[in-house]
Amino acid sequence: MINDQPTLLALDFDGVLCDGLLEYFQTAWRTYCQLWSIPTGVSPEELAPLFYRTRPVIEIGWEMPVLIRALVLGISETEILQNWSQIAHNIIQEEQLKAEIIGPHLDRVRDEWINTDLSGWLGLHRFYPGVIERIKPLIKDGFPVYIITTKEERFVRSLLQEQGITIPENQIFGKGYKRPKYEIIRELLASIEPTPHIWFIEDRLQTLLSVTQKPDLNNVQLFLANWGYNIQKERDLASESSTIHLLSLSKFSQEFSAWLTVE
DSSP states (O other), rough: OOOOOOEEEEESSSSEEEOOOOHHHHHHHHHHHHHHHOOHHHHHHHHHHHHHHHHGGSSSTHHHHHHHHHHHHHHHHHHHHHHHHHHHHHHHTTOOOOOHHHHHHHHHHHHHHHHHHHHHHHHEEEEEHHHHHHHHHHHTTTTTTTEOSSSSSSHHHHHHTTOOOOOOOOEEEEEEGGGGGHHHHHHHHHHHHSSOOOOEEESSSHHHHHHOOOGGGGEEEEEEESSOOOOHHHHHHHHHSSEEEEEHHHHHHHHHHHHTTTO
């Protein structure tokens, strides 16, 4: 049975509420220049649009500078979108690198930037059109809005506070929780009385598919944000799915009942 109204809204942050592409590229670029060197023959201004278009292939942070490496090496967008896992594996093997080294290096670059220029770092994040206007009244009225994200909670909170939004302490699950999102959803179902009707909005199809594989979560309504970091193939799969709803930014701004309608 489909609940046509949620009693709890669970949202991913990057790719659903906030567009962090500018920050992703700048952090990845700084990391790349330290692990490799500043490339000749191509500028960051030329690489950035290619990076933005291929960003949906990234699953883990260490892959971002490797994606820049792939672009510098001239690997095409089509190849990257179709065969990223193998490309990333080949690059780190051939260049004798390890994810266990690249990831912490990327984190250090980001941390140094944050420590020296927090306002500049925060300034590279943009909220998608209409999302703040949609969730702000909900939160003000006490509707339970939860954020489930791999971003650090303190940054999520800072970015939202700049928009005049304060979410209760226990309603942001950030990077520090180190648990799959489906486990957090499961915990919400078990800990809140009465059992909530959860609607979960995410921009990564694989994350939503992991929820569909858990029989105890089959009453959670799942939505793929088509404005986030995903590709057309994933959006097509969501539109054909019986368990995942494809959600547009225009629908997100409407009443909940509109979210379940087919465009």
